Amino acid sequence: MRIGVDYYPEQWDKEMWQKDADLMVKTGVKLVRMGEFAWSRLEPRDGQFDFAWLDEAISIFARHSIGVILCTPTSCPPLWMYETYPDITQVGPDGKRIQTGIRAHRCLNAPMFLYYAKRITEQLAHRYARTTAVVGWQIDNEIEAYPCTCEVCRGLFRDWLIDKYDNLENINSAFGNSVWSGEYSDISQIQPPTAYPKAWQNPSLCLEYSRFASDMAVKFVNDMTMIVRRHYPKAKVTTNTYFSENKPDYYRMYELLDFVAYDNYPPIMLPEDDDEIYSHAFYLDLMRGVKQKNFWVMEQLSGPTGCWMPMSPTPRPGQIKGYALQAMAHGADTVIHFRWRTANKGAEMYWHGLIDHSNVPSRRFIEFADLCRTAMKLTAIETTELVSDIAILYSPDNDWAFGIQPQTSGFEYFEQLKLFHAAFTRYGVNVDIISPTADLTKYKAVIAPEMYVYDQNAAENIYRYVIKGGTVVMTNRSGVKDAFNNCIMEPLPTVYRELIGAEIVEYDPIGDMEQTIKDFAGNEFRCSKWCDIMELTTARAYAEYEDCFYSGSPAVTMNRYCSGVAYYVGTVCSREFYESFAGNIMKQTGIPRLKDLPKGVEVTTRTNGLDDYIFFFNNSEQEVEITLPKAMFSIIDGGERDNFTLKPFDMDVVRK
């Protein structure tokens, strides 16, 4: 397994490059990523290119047998470009151009930006695509579905809508524009959702703008990728991503790319409250699920974070190494740390890398070196992947739509996904997080939380899965909206009513208020946020409400449908409910459970079809004891044992 670092040759004197490369080799670093912000060094003036320094940097690393991930620098256009073409800058919701002098403020659709972006990408690809040391490409940096409202984006948005709806009449009808006299009589009246407050704007328009902005980001990534591939069809190309406010549709963004690359900054301080759902593995599993394939970490936590927020505490002993191995346990094949050296200049000087300002490698660096040595021992898992019996469905449409209309106080789309994920994680199983339209046939249980916006393919997929014998768990806020983000005029959960064998006769959006439910075995759990009040048709109650005027009516149901089973969770419960419920689902569907795992211990398995490798990660601040059912061989230290102790954030990997 490979460990790498993010490196910025343009920020350091040349004499340091050689010394850094020497130390990297000694430490066991296999890859460096570079170039994503270096446009002003690569093209100091319009059309004047300077690749000499990059040639030199690449050849230094090549001589050290360190592979280079070369990034296209389009995240940071040089200031001469902004000066000559001010309209390449994004326009914010207030109608004003955002300020230059930072980064990522270019509009991905601005024609002059695109002209220059294609040209610099072309130049880089022409020069380096066949360079052996360049083992991969990163397009831009952390591209988002930017909600730009410049004239060009407005025009493209109008074209995009007309492409989809043919004419204004169809748009008016789909958006319900008769409400508040919002009917378009001329295409020029279509504007991105910029009015304030946002919540007062048309939800159909808002959802379409998110889809449009995502499409534009995807198009940009694909156009740049094509340029690189034209020069070298075998080039491995990706772009790095994170969970930003303007998330693109990850499934589409990575469709044509070779692998997913995620920027992974797990929390340094764990929640004090035991009840808080916490599992950073959720994000790792979601990233693996995007292409249903192993992924890379392009940026990994290396020190105290800071700069645009107050500095965080420094990573606790064990976290530098442990969090990198945790990513591998969830499908990362390569982990690249952000960054080799902490910047001593510029806006990011307090977002710490592995080597501090002191320039003296210290505790975190020593731990990183230990990680590099450990990673080298993990060759056996290089050809392995995670195989899961359980899938949770994540949908960008639902994510955007809940962002546009949060349902009740404290209600967040991710909360229920995370609650289910954390519950299954407690039993030491692999969990996939995948698209609602992905193939579900291989799963023993599928969790489909909050299937809010109608997607015919997803609905058919879920029905087909249950008809053929699958077990699905659906939840509140399903079947609510049509594909245009309008409420469907039928009893909820509309299209899923037949599947779950129940009908919602009323709902109670209780927000932060708390109530109680009792399951069939007499266990009580707290619930909040939302209560669906249901009447059963063919379903049976699994749990009932204990409070309010609907006390005694079903809160959670179970329905046999064709050869399968459909559960429905009508409310949002406390963590304990999901643990007990997940345990029952696993029992029903024959998914093996590891019981009595110490709190915080995460267990996942990677397999090559012949051998299984079990990862035990202590995601807690306490030392834990693990007892295995039989003696197993540790591929980390080569010992055979049937029990072991893990220090905080420590990992062991055993062959089954």
Ligand code: GAL
């Ligand atoms: C990422 C970004 C990096 C760096 C890092 C730490 O979002 O891609 O360039 O800024 O965060 O702040």
